[in-house]
Amino acid sequence: MQNELQPDPGRFGWRGELPALAGAHCLARVTAQHRAGYEVHDGTRTFNAQPAPRFLKRGLDPAERPAVGDFVIVESGSPPHIVEVLPRRGALTRAAAGERYTRQIIAANIDIVFVLMGLDGDFNPARAERYLALTEGSGAQPVIVLTKLDKVEAAHAGEASAQLAARLPGVPLHAINGKDAASVTVLDRYLQPGITAVLVGSSGAGKSTLTNTLLGESRMTTREVRASDDRGRHTTTHRALLLLSCGACLIDTPGMRELKLTGEEELDVFADIDALAARCRFTDCNHGNEPGCAVRAAIESGELDAGRFRNYLKLRDEREAQSDALEARLQRKGESKALSKGLRQLYRDRERK
Numbered sequence: 222m223q224n225e226l227q228p229d230p231g232r233f234g235w236r237g238e239l240p241a242l243a244g245a246h247c248l249a250r251v252t253a254q255h256r257a258g259y260e261v262h263d264g265t266r267t268f269n270a271q272p273a274p275r276f277l278k279r280g281l282d283p284a285e286r287p288a289v290g291d292f293v294i295v296e297s298g299s300p301p302h303i304v305e306v307l308p309r310r311g312a313l314t315r316a317a318a319g320e321r322y323t324r325q326i327i328a329a330n331i332d333i334v335f336v337l338m339g340l341d342g343d344f345n346p347a348r349a350e351r352y353l354a355l356t357e358g359s360g361a362q363p364v365i366v367l368t369k370l371d372k373v374e375a376a377h378a379g380e381a382s383a384q385l386a387a388r389l390p391g392v393p394l395h396a397i398n399g400k401d402a403a404s405v406t407v408l409d410r411y412l413q414p415g416i417t418a419v420l421v422g423s424s425g426a427g428k429s430t431l432t433n434t435l436l437g438e439s440r441m442t443t444r445e446v447r448a449s450d451d452r453g454r455h456t457t458t459h460r461a462l463l464l465l466s467c468g469a470c471l472i473d474t475p476g477m478r479e480l481k482l483t484g485e486e487e488l489d490v491f492a493d494i495d496a497l498a499a500r501c502r503f504t505d506c507n508h509g510n511e512p513g514c515a516v517r518a519a520i521e522s523g524e525l526d527a528g529r530f531r532n533y534l535k536l537r538d539e540r541e542a543q544s545d546a547l548e549a550r551l552q553r554k555g556e557s558k559a560l561s562k563g564l565r566q567l568y569r570d571r572e573r574k
């Protein structure tokens with residue numbers, strides 16, 4: 222079938238030498254995750270595989286389980302089992318919703334993160350900054366893609382692009398009509414053979430539409446956006462990795478309602494604000510009413526966008542809180558590890574007696 226992943230592992234994004242494998246083992250890439258298990262591709266065919274029991278252990282950090290984009294070792298059998306996740310060269314990660322701190326892999330081993338945002342009611346610079354912060358540390362390059370260019374006035378599109386470019390200095394930005402094959406060719410430069418790109422953005426932003434246009438066929442289900450708020454319903458129920466005819470891999474994701482920071486972000490996206498703050502008269506300046514505040518001066522002169530500064534404060538607080546939660550989780554894990562080790566020693570001592 223056209224667009225199917227090809228036998229050459231290089232074609233589904235594998236880099237370097239093949240690992241040494243036992244007879245019943247093969248290298249595969251996770252292409253989708255369903256409630257009932259995984260779908261993997263071994264370079265020749267796509268098939269279902271179950272995670273080895275150790276991946277199902279309670280209390281395991283979800284980030285340690287196989288995720289879409291992972292290279293895995295699969296043991297043949299009925300059903301085949303994923304027995305090992307090979308070291309990731311990077312991953313796009315978020316903190317999962319819920320009371321306890323857990324991390325969730327959105328996509329592993331990626332090179333490009335396309336952040337999609339509609340030029341309609343979906344447009345939200347603060348959300349784009351959040352995505353950029355999450356992309357840091359993923360090992361991937363972010364690219365902003367504004368969709369639905371055909372639905373808005375050219376002047377509006379120009380203004381929105383300029384506003385976003387000012388808030389995200391240095392990040393490539395493109396405005397497209399995701400339904401039009403000619404329009405999406407501006408993204409070709411990123412989609413080199415062996416490259417893996419992931420599409421993120423709100424539900425309804427046009428991720429599946431862009432996927433289908435890049436594929437040249439309707440593979441992902443898309444759905445009409447609710448007219449009231451331009452938000453789509455969640456139609457993409459699982460992440461899916463597909464091979465494009467250009468040789469790049471593309472991962473479509475479902476819209477994620479909550480995108481909490483993991484606490485590991487450097488917030489490089491706001492490095493210019495940190496540089497400004499370094500010029501404040503007081504080193505502990507809160508950028509409130511202190512005299513000689515370089516940040517407030519920059520806001521007043523129009524050099525720094527006030528909304529961007531507010532979002533910086535918000536994301537910085539969230540990063541701090543999440544970083545504390547992460548620390549606490551690691552400590553708890555360390556303790557429980559020490560405890561189980563102690564128990565094992567106790568049993569061994571008993572057996573000897």
Ligand SMILES: Nc1nc2c(ncn2[C@@H]2O[C@H](COP(=O)(O)OP(=O)(O)O)[C@@H](O)[C@H]2O)c(=O)[nH]1
Pocket residue numbers: 368369370371372397398399400422423424425426427428429430431442443444445446453454456457476
């Ligand atoms: N006019 C126009 N409609 C688009 C564009 N991109 C997506 N849509 C429409 O927006 C709706 C949601 O798109 P979909 O791809 O399902 O969004 P997803 O949730 O991000 O996968 C669908 O009705 C698409 O046809 C675009 O660039 N232009």
Ligand SMILES: [Mg+2]
Pocket residue numbers: 428429430441442443456457474475476
């Ligand atoms: Mg979709």
Ligand SMILES: [Zn+2]
Pocket residue numbers: 498501506507508509511513514515516517
């Ligand atoms: Zn200040």
